[in-house]
Amino acid sequence: xxxxxxxxxxxxxxxxxxxxxxxxxxxxxxxxxxxxxxxxxxxxxxxxxxxxxxxxxxxxxxxxxxxxxxxxxxxxxxxxxxxxxxxxxxxxxxxxxxxxxxxxxxxxxxxxxxxxxxxxxxxxxxxxxxxxxxxxxxxxxxxxxxxxxxxxxxxxxxxxxxxxxxxxxxxxxxxxxxxxxxxxxxxxxxxxxxxxxxxxxxxxxxxxxxxxxxxxxxxxxxxxxxxxxxxxxxxxxxxxxxxxxxxxxxxxxxxxxxxxxxxxxxxxxxxxxxxxxxxxxxxxxxxxxxxxxxxxxxxxxxxxxxxxxxxxxxxxxxxxxxxxxxxxxxxxxxxxxxxxxxxxxxxxxxxxxxxxxxxxxxxxxxxxxxxxxxxxxxxxxxxxxxxxxxxxxxxxxxxxxxxxxxxxxxxxxxxxxxxxxx
Amino acid sequence: xxxxxxxxxxxxxxxxxxxxxxxxxxxxxxxxxxxxxxxxxxxxxxxxxxxxxxxxxxxxxxxxxxxxxxxxxxxxxxxxxxxxxxxxxxxxxxxxxxxxxxxxxxxxxxxxxxxxxxxxxxxxxxxxxxxxxxxxxxxxxxxxxxxxxxxxxxxxxxxxxxxxxxxxxxxxxxxxxxxxxxxxxxxxxxxxxxxxxxxxxxxxxxxxxxxxxxxxxxxxxxxxxxxxxxxxxxxxxxxxxxxxxxxxxxxxxxxxxxxxxxxxxxxxxxxxxxxxxxxxxxxxxxxxxxxxxxxxxxxxxxxxxxxxxxxxxxxxxxxxxxxxxxxxxxxxxxxxxxxxxxxxxxxxxxxxxxxxxxxxxxxxxxxxxxxxxxxxxxxxxxxxxxxxxxxxxxxxxxxxxxxxxxxxxxxxxxxxxxxxxx
Numbered sequence: 155x156x157x158x159x160x161x162x163x164x165x166x167x168x169x170x171x172x173x174x175x176x177x178x179x180x181x182x183x184x185x186x187x188x189x190x191x192x193x194x195x196x197x198x199x200x201x202x203x204x205x206x207x208x209x210x211x212x213x214x215x216x217x218x219x220x221x222x223x224x225x226x227x228x229x230x231x232x233x234x235x236x237x238x239x240x241x242x243x244x245x246x247x248x249x250x251x252x253x254x255x256x257x258x259x260x261x262x263x264x265x266x267x268x269x270x271x272x273x274x275x276x277x278x279x280x281x282x283x284x285x286x287x288x289x290x291x292x293x294x295x296x297x298x299x300x301x302x303x304x305x306x307x308x309x310x311x312x313x314x315x316x317x318x319x320x321x322x323x324x325x326x327x328x329x330x331x332x333x334x335x336x337x338x339x340x341x342x343x344x345x346x347x348x349x350x351x352x353x354x355x356x357x358x359x360x361x362x363x364x365x366x367x368x369x370x371x372x373x374x375x376x377x378x379x380x381x382x383x384x385x386x387x388x389x390x391x392x393x394x395x396x397x398x399x400x401x402x403x404x405x406x407x408x409x410x411x412x413x414x415x416x417x418x419x420x421x422x423x424x425x426x427x428x429x430x431x432x433x434x435x436x437x438x439x440x441x442x443x444x445x446x447x448x449x450x451x452x453x454x455x456x457x458x459x460x461x462x463x464x465x466x467x468x469x470x471x472x473x474x475x476x477x478x479x480x481x482x483x484x485x486x487x488x489x490x491x492x493x494x495x496x497x498x499x500x501x502x503x504x505x506x507x508x509x510x511x512x513x514x515x516x517x518x519x520x521x522x523x524x525x526x527x528x529x530x531x532x533x534x535x536x537x538x539x540x541x542x543x544x545x546x547x548x549x550x551x552x553x554x555x556x557x558x559x560x561x562x563x564x565x566x567x568x569x570x571x572x573x574x575x576x
Numbered sequence: 577x578x579x580x581x582x583x584x585x586x587x588x589x590x591x592x593x594x595x596x597x598x599x600x601x602x603x604x605x606x607x608x609x610x611x612x613x614x615x616x617x618x619x620x621x622x623x624x625x626x627x628x629x630x631x632x633x634x635x636x637x638x639x640x641x642x643x644x645x646x647x648x649x650x651x652x653x654x655x656x657x658x659x660x661x662x663x664x665x666x667x668x669x670x671x672x673x674x675x676x677x678x679x680x681x682x683x684x685x686x687x688x689x690x691x692x693x694x695x696x697x698x699x700x701x702x703x704x705x706x707x708x709x710x711x712x713x714x715x716x717x718x719x720x721x722x723x724x725x726x727x728x729x730x731x732x733x734x735x736x737x738x739x740x741x742x743x744x745x746x747x748x749x750x751x752x753x754x755x756x757x758x759x760x761x762x763x764x765x766x767x768x769x770x771x772x773x774x775x776x777x778x779x780x781x782x783x784x785x786x787x788x789x790x791x792x793x794x795x796x797x798x799x800x801x802x803x804x805x806x807x808x809x810x811x812x813x814x815x816x817x818x819x820x821x822x823x824x825x826x827x828x829x830x831x832x833x834x835x836x837x838x839x840x841x842x843x844x845x846x847x848x849x850x851x852x853x854x855x856x857x858x859x860x861x862x863x864x865x866x867x868x869x870x871x872x873x874x875x876x877x878x879x880x881x882x883x884x885x886x887x888x889x890x891x892x893x894x895x896x897x898x899x900x901x902x903x904x905x906x907x908x909x910x911x912x913x914x915x916x917x918x919x920x921x922x923x924x925x926x927x928x929x930x931x932x933x934x935x936x937x938x939x940x941x942x943x944x945x946x947x948x949x950x951x952x953x954x955x956x957x958x959x960x961x962x963x964x965x966x967x968x969x970x971x972x973x974x975x976x977x978x979x980x981x982x983x984x985x986x987x988x989x990x991x992x993x994x995x996x997x998x
Contacts, residue, residue, distance in 0.1 A: 196699060196838060199691070205785045206687030207814075208658025213647035215678040217636070218818045220693055221811050225635035236630025249758035249806035250722035252674060256637040257810065265628030269621070271642055277618060297893050297936055300672035300925030336671035336925075363627045384671035386808065388679065389643050392629075396640045416618060471719050503722030503758075506926070514719055 226257055227324060232313075237265035238364075240307070242328030245454070245475065246461035251302065251503055251510040253331035255386045260393045261307050261329065263428070264364035267413055271397040274361065276381065280419035283348030290397045293383060296338040301380070301403070302509045304477050306330035306449045308406035308433055311556035315544075319572045323459040326560065326572060330477070332510035333394075335401050337382035340375045340417075349419060357418040357426070358400045358411035368409045369423035370402060370447065378403050381414065404479030404508035405447040406555070408433055438549035449479035451538045452557035453486055453513070453530035464568035467521035472499075476511045478532035485531040486513040492525030492561065492575055493540065499528070519564070525575065526562040542576040648679055649746060654735075659687035660786075662729070664750030667876070667897065668883035673724065673925055673932040675753035677808045682815045683729050683751065685850070686786035689835055693819040696783065698803065702841035705770030712819045715805060718760040723802070723825070724931045726899050728752040728871045730828035730855055733978035737966075741994045745881040748982065748994060752899070754932035755816075757823050759804035762797045762839075771841060779840040779848070780822045780833035790831045791845035792824060792869065800825050803836065826901030826930035827869040828977070830855055860971035871901035873960045874979040875908055875935070875952035886990035889943035894921075898933045900954035907953040908935040914947030914983060914997055915962065921950070941986070947997065948984040964998040 217224065226241035233239040241260040243253055260266075271290045279285040310329035313320060320326050349372075356375050359367040370379075380401040383390060390396040395412030402409050408428055423429065423445065434442040453476035458464050476483045482505055487496035499515040513528070529538040541558040563571045639646065648663040655661035663682040665675055682688075693712045701707040732751035735742060742748050771794075778797050781789040792801075802823040805812060812818040817834030824831050830850055845851065845867065857865040875898035880886050898905045904927055909918040921937040935950070951960040963980040985993045 196697075199695060199783055199837075201689035201691055202783055202785055202787060205657075205659040206684070206689040208687050209648070209650045209661045209663040209682045209684065210658055211688070212678075212815070213649070213663075214639070215648070215680070215813050215815055217810060218693075218812075218814050219690070220818075224810060226631070226637070227635070228631045235627075236632055237627040239631045241631040241635075248809045249720065249811075250756045250809050252756045252809040254677065254808055254810045256634075258637070260631045262628070262631065265630050266633070267623035267628040268641070269623055271640075273621060275618075295887075295893060297938075298671065298895070298924060298934075300934060302926070334672045334674045334925075361621055361624055363624055365624060386676055387670045387672050387674040388639060388646060388676045389671075390640075391637050392640050393634070393637055396642075415621075465717075471717060473720070502720060503756075504724070504926075504928070512720075512722060516719075 224257070226260065229325065238263050240309075240329060242324045243331050244324050245328055246323050246456050246459050251332050251506070251512060252386060253333060255333065255388070255391045255394070258331040258333065258391065258394055259307065259329045261309070261407060262362070262393070263366045264362050266392050267362045268392065269361060269397060269413060274397050274415070276398055276414060277416040278343060278347045278419070279416065281350040281353040281421070282419050283350060284346075286343065286347045288343070290383060293338050293381060293398070296342060298336055299339060299380065300334055300336040302332060302334045302504070302506050303401065303403040304330055304332040304508065304510050305401070305407050305410050306477070308408055308449070308554040311558070312553040314574070315553050315556035315558070317574070319574060321460045321572050323454060323456055323461060327454045329407070330510070333385045334387065335380055335382040336384035337380040337401065340379040340381055340400075343381065344375060352421045353419045355420050355423050357420065357424045358414060359416050359418075360395075360411050360413040361415040362413050366408075366411060366428060367424065367426045368411055368429055369426065369445070370405075370409055374402055374405070374447075402447070404449060406433065406449055409447055433554060435548060435554050436551040438551070446555060449477070449555070450557050451478035451480065451483070451530040451532040451536050452476070453528040453538060454560050455488070455526055455528050455562060458526070458564060458568075458570045459562060460570050460572060463570055464519060464564060466568065467519045470517045470519050472515045472517050472526070474513050474528050476513055476528070476530035477509065478530060478536070479508055480536060481533045482507055483511040483530055484533045487529050487531070488515045489527040490517060490524050493527050493559070496529070521566060523566060524564045525573070526564060527559050529559050540576065541574055646679070648682065651747065660685050662731075662751060664746045665753050666746050667750055668745050668878050668881050673754050673928070673934060674808060675755060677755065677810070677813045677816070680753040680755065680813065680816055681729065681751045683731070683829060684784070684815070685788045686784050688814050689784045690814065691783060691819060691835060696819050696837070698820055698836060699838040700765060700769045700841070701838065703772040703775040703843070704766075704841050705772060706768075708765065708769045710765070712805060715760050715803060715820070718764060720758055721761060721802065722756055722758040724754060724756045724926070724928050725823065725825040726752055726754040726930065726932050727823070727829045727832050728899070730830055730871070730976040733980070734975040736996070737975050737978035737980070739996070741996060743882045743994050745876060745878055745883060749876045751829070752932070755807045756809065757802055757804045758806035759802040759823065762801040762803055762822075765803065766797060774843045775841045777842050777845050779842065779846045780831075780836060781838050781840075782817070782833050782835040783837040784835050788830075788833060788850060789846065789848045790833055790851055791848065791867070792827075792831055796824055796827070796869075824869070826871060828855065828871055831869055855976060857970060857976050858973040860973070868977060871899075871977070872979050873900035873902065873905070873952040873954040873958050874898070875950040875960060876982050877910070877948055877950050877984060880948070880986060880990075880992045881984060882992050882994060885992055886941060886986060888990065889941045892939045892941050894937045894939050894948070896935050896950050898935055898950070898952035899931065900952060900958070901930055902958060903955045904929055905933040905952055906955045909951050909953070910937045911949040912939060912946050915949050915981070918951070943988060945988060946986045947995070948986060949981050951981050962998065963996060
């Protein structure tokens with residue numbers, strides 16, 4: 155592994171000359187033949203001539219009309235119905251570690267119910283000393299915590315794991331989003347209900363038409379599980395479980411049950427449909443791994459990507475996302491030669507527990523074909539695997555929990571293609 | 577100053593019995609006369625009977641229709657035109673430390689221009705070695721940083737400072753919002769342009785019809801100033817400066833110039849309209865403080881508040897927001913008797929530099945009138961002042977930078993009224 159000098163200084167690229175010589179379009183002198191302190195007057199753009207829209211024009215604001223291509227997208231051929239399907243987050247268009255709520259990926263099993271919060275109840279029952287019910291207004295009166303966490307569908311990259319090479323990062327990795335979630339720690343409510351002898355597992359069930367239900371162990375409930383009512387500052391969006399959602403930080407999306415209506419406490423898992431017939435990992439032996447909750451360390455370069463070709467050779471800033479369901483991202487390495495050599499990237503924003511994390515690395519592109527990869531290392535020391543390493547364990551029939559290293563082939567013209575290396 | 581035992585443990589209120597005895601509505605037994613492990617089957621709500629909306633129904637999602645009252649609001653009588661006016665963030669409806677971009681407060685001087693980003697340029701000129709111009713696409717290729725910061729209008733609470741007692745926290749404090757901002761550090765671009773001898777101040781000018789312009793010192797530019805293009809994960813909203821905004825973390829909103837088109841480097845401030853005729857603090861001596869950029873430590877209780885009356889006596893969780901333009905919030909104290917006694921609140925979410933910070937404290941309300949206050953202490957040791965302390969320095973004619981302690985009078989029926997204590 156080699157490292158360039160610039161790895162030592164997070165803003166080494168700020169040194170003068172690096173970008174001046176490379177980003178000619180941006181850095182050309184404004185004028186020639188005039189005093190540098192007094193350039194030609196700037197042309198006055200049309201929107202400076204007349205007052206714009208006043209306050210009250212948009213009581214709830216929206217993106218600029220020039221950004222209308224930045225939307226969730228779905229693949230019509232992927233699933234039989236749109237009610238049991240997926241829409242993907244446009245990762246190549248996003249910045250920072252918050253996903254705008256309007257662009258959070260969707261995965262529903264029977265569509266999005268339109269729930270009147272005044273009629274919605276959360277019930278806690280089963281092996282408890284005292285069954286309890288809560289309205290949304292009750293829960294708003296409890297102590298709250300707010301934390302930034304990603305949610306990733308266990309099936310993110312499932313088609314890739316089966317050999318597909320979709321040519322957009324929106325489709326290869328877009329079933330992950332990250333939000334500031336606010337809610338009541340589940341352990342608080344279980345402290346109120348009390349637990350009876352033998353309590354070891356919980357069942358969470360949604361109020362959607364699938365009555366989507368998943369089992370999860372008590373340890374997680376007593377650790378960092380949240381009964382969330384808010385996302386990115388406001389009440390949950392309908393697609394994300396309005397008015398209540400279970401958030402199990404770092405665990406597969408399907409277990410973060412939306413439209414949450416009841417939590418039952420019991421001795422063992424319930425073996426529901428979405429933890430037996432689906433969301434299990436079929437191994438080469440013919441057996442399936444079950445209750446594999448954790449979304450392990452993973453990363454992807456979002457620029458360049460199929461949606462973000464390189465504009466020309468010379469200095470580049472490579473940008474991407476990393477995450478781990480086990481905790482914080484400790485390091486991200488980037489390779490420009492298909493995994494033979496690695497350099498350490500810089501982390502450029504908040505580094506939070508079980509949250510999306512931004513990385514960047516400088517690269518002087520010689521204009522020839524290159525194979526770009528990134529790999530995340532989390533605070534447990536776990537290293538994101540290659541496809542070869544993943545398949546050595548999981549075989550070729552598995553389709554969930556694909557956290558293999560992504561390879562982008564950069565062509566000489568700057569276009570980027572999704573290729574799979576072993 | 578007295579402290580209750582519960583201050584020592586952030587989740588002391590999780591102890592069983594505290595809420596069981598107080599939140600009767602939420603905690604009543606679900607059933608009576610049945611096995612606790614097998615409550616009556618839950619009624620099936622109407623939305624569980626039929627599939628909901630599928631993916632693709634909302635390529636860019638929106639809040640639930642049940643949340644349509646959560647909007648920015650303005651006071652029609654406050655300013656002559658809506659193009660040069662204010663809309664306020666509904667703080668009592670929000671959670672966590674991210675303000676949804678659609679609810680970020682607005683303050684415009686000539687309305688919101690509808691800028692085509694392909695025609696927009698940022699120019700850096702004046703006392704530089706090399707004048708430079710940048711398109712949005714140029715800036716996207718630079719190294720980026722993402723940070724959560726509040727922006728507060730210098731006039732937040734101006735009417736209160738002049739003696740008004742508006743009876744909504746949306747109007748008394750709603751000119752503050754907090755976002756994850758992503759952009760290029762300004763020092764990087766100044767490193768590219770170079771600085772000539774004498775460079776000490778900069779001017780930032782917007783492309784709106786007011787050509788709103790403000791001077792700011794070079795030290796801030798070289799510290800944490802950002803040329804921001806993204807907010808909460810996506811490109812800036814039009815009301816927040818799309819496509820480019822100067823972000824001066826912790827400094828008064830007006831200096832965070834929106835629709836940024838040029839930065840000029842010079843020797844001294846330019847004495848523009850919005851730093852001479854307005855946005856200065858008129859002192860009792862008749863002189864005005866000028867270039868008072870920093871929004872000092874401040875806090876407000878958002879629940880209870882005029883919009884969030886108390887539902888009844890007994891155990892309450894008091895919730896609020898604190899912030900400081902000087903750095904991190906170190907501590908928040910809460911008084912229930914108009915400032916005679918103070919208890920330390922717990923901080924319940926991320927505590928970040930120059931960002932909104934959440935606090936909570938438990939209170940057992942005896943049902944009698946009470947005067948609730950909060951005061952923020954930041955990492956410099958600065959303590960948020962009372963109105964008496966603020967006016968001792970600033971007099972009564974000043975209307976900017978009001979960071980005085982807010983008092984809520986809780987009536988016996990739980991209603992909350994805005995009162996001003998000296």
